[in-house]
Structure formats: structure tokens, C-alpha cells
Amino acid sequence: MANRRSDQEWLAIFQQYESSSLTQREFCRQNKISTSTFFAKRRLLQLSTENRHSGFIRAEVIEQSTHYQIAKPVAANMTLSFNDIELSIPQGTPAVYLAELIGALQS
16 A cells, blocks of 8 residues: 655655755655655645745635526617607617717608
């Protein structure tokens, strides 16, 4: 069974490596540590340390909730009748547009 180590144990191992004069491969061989595990765990802990100093924190969703927002009631359209033409225009249509439309209809 593989020897599981805590992050603290790994940090101690990396400190031992740093204080030794050995290459990573030689250090791993002497301490019976897989080099791939050594490299991967070292990188993972470096990323974790960088993330702690980046100002971001890990967030976890504890409870999911649903929020409902009541839509504003739809305003009724305005009806513009001119001769035999009837147009339905949404409320809030700019007055300038309506003036141009009425002017165009009179032509």
C-alpha cells in the first residue's frame, strides 16, 4: 500500500531536499520516493501557496438556493390610429421617433 503523507510531511521532505546537496532524482532514490510523485506534489503545493498569496480564497457551495424575481408587468402598447391605419407602439418609444413616424404618414 502506498505511503500517504500529509501536506505538512511533504513540506518537511521538501525542506530536507533543499538543505541536501542531492539532485531531486538522487534524493528521491535515497528516500524511496517516486520522482513523479515528488515532482507532482511539489508543484501542487507551490500552486496552493501561490493561490494563498494571490488574494483569492477557495469557496465551497454549502447550500443551494433558488431566487425568484418577479418580472415587471408588461406595459400596454400605445395605439396610433391614422386614417385607416392602426399601429401598436410599445410604451417608452422615443418621442422623436413617433414625431418622425407621424410626419412620414402625413406625406
